[in-house]
Amino acid sequence: MRRYGRALVAAALAVSVAGGTAGRVSGEARRAVTGPPPGSAAWRADTSLGRALPDPATASPEQVARFFSELTDHQKHSLVRRHPLVTGNLDGVPVTLRYAANARALRAEHDPRYRRLAAPGHRILAFDPRGRGQVAEVYGDLERARRVSVVVPGSDIDAGTFDRTKDPYGAPVGMAVALRDATAGRTAVIAWAGYTTPVGVGLDAATGDLAAAGAVRLARFTRGLAAVGAARPALFCHSYGSVVCGLAAHEVNATDIVVFGSPGMRAGSVGALRTEARVWAAKDPSDWISRVPNVRFAGVGHGPDPAGPGFGARRVPAERAEGHTGYFAPGTDSLRTFAAIAEGEL
Template sequence: MRRFKRTLVAVAVAVTVVSGTAGWVTGNAQVAVTGAPPGAAAWRAEGLPDPVTSGPGQVARFFAGLSEARRTDLARRHPAVVGNLDGAPVALRYAANSRSLKADGRLALAAPGRQILAFDPRGRGQIAEVYGDLGAAEHVAVVVPGSDIDAGTFDRKSDVYGTPAGMAGALHRATGRRAAVIAWAGYTTPVGVGVDAASGALAEAGAVRLGRLADGLDATGSPDPVVFCHSYGSVVCGLAAPRLDASDVVVLGSPGMRVSSVDELDTRARVWAAKDPDDWISKVPHVEFAGLGHGADPAEPSFGARRVPAEDAQGHTGYFAPGTESLRTFAAIAEGEL
């Protein structure tokens, strides 16, 4: 009974402590954005591949059979579908999303030179951006962020290295711009502190989307990515791991991956973990009870992950800061040098 009470207390603490990158406030319940992108009904009405039931491989084969003029026409008339369709040609998605962003009034994200791989305005907004040449790069990385991230906080000016844009940009530069890096805010994240952050519901929906992203990279000829998972994003990666087509999974500032060891992830990917000494995530009890809490600490030796040195990173969002040993190691992993 005493052990049971301790577990209940630990879970209560987890509910009040777990957050992602910015919010020490009471969390609001979020509804995961899932299903077909906006405009799917008109797309389906033309007999085009169903965005939900057609896998990225099928999508890639469909577009491969079209003329350039037909592809351009579909992107012009159905930008919200083409822009979010894993397996569609990357350059076509950039063009479609630029059109959607301009129509939505998000002109900064539609600025010339930005390569927006996905944009879904539903809910708080989901977005993915590519740094580098995704079509030609020999190495690809994906950054999966934690809580409090959406289209509005994707590249905020404060706490830069706690944003997907800041993390991905830093990693891209650290590889000498040789690796293509995707800043992927493609799922509904928790807001602040609350049950959403302590449960796996939003992560489960995100895991499906992350798996489809990786399948889309494979379908369009990109190499298997290295996936970097920050904070609550590591819960997403843990749930996605069994079906995630990735060479490496790197978690940082993780509250847990909903398993007790690397073996339980059931993945062929190499698994790495980083946690700096002053990251507040260390205060989160690594337990899981009644669906709350995310389990063992991936940075503990007993978990079985490879260690990423992070002694000179600062706080919960300092892992990608320029000059840190963690960023140098991330870059080496991304380039296949480790």
């Protein structure tokens, strides 16, 4: 009965915004991909090194990093060969090993969605083929960059839309490339499609279930960056991705949390996020997200507008951005401000 009530509220929200969206109304619920990476059972059973391997389900990124620091190069690369999906997705594994493991895993796939990612030269930091597919790609030198940013996307993003050429600034790769270009290559940017996103406008988009699962993965991901010595990141969270960032705010190891086109962060104010990161918000006048009621009832809706005056976020100008996916378009005041945040100039 409670879920039926939630569905009715979600349907009302969907109808209120569907006319202004590029997506579709969806009543189908998605199941979040969670837990350890595929191949974990074989990893746990592996005794080839004469010692137990860290359990992907329970070992912290710090424990994983410490384990790999004790291995020889030969041992490290043997794990890449034997268990590419685990090595490539395990937070705390050295960055270059993850790149090598994911390149190997991608070459073994025959899905056309992964053809570009499997090409030489890509720095794939995570690759999970389960469900609709999850990917993280690095632009720049993650190990040496003084400043790092992570792009957290919203609805309708998966392995097939991760780097779409149509409407590129609403997809992780387009946003990451635009941000790196705007900093003249002085930062490293990670396009992170590391959680199961909603599809269309419906119950999943109006509730926090997928965001809660994504928040766990995002928090662990940022801990993994710290464990391998990468700089603390700034998070750039689009649309439903801002719900993920809001739920993860108290755990992520971030300098800044920047939300744009946000339906809410599941918090009543910046203080309620319980984070030491600086919180920023942008919303352009033509963004259809403004049609989404900023309510929260029976678990549906995401709360106050982070760009509203009472929330307490620092405002990012976005008068030159257009629509829901125009914040990273070159020449916009929002992108210029994002770049300054990414470089630590604000």
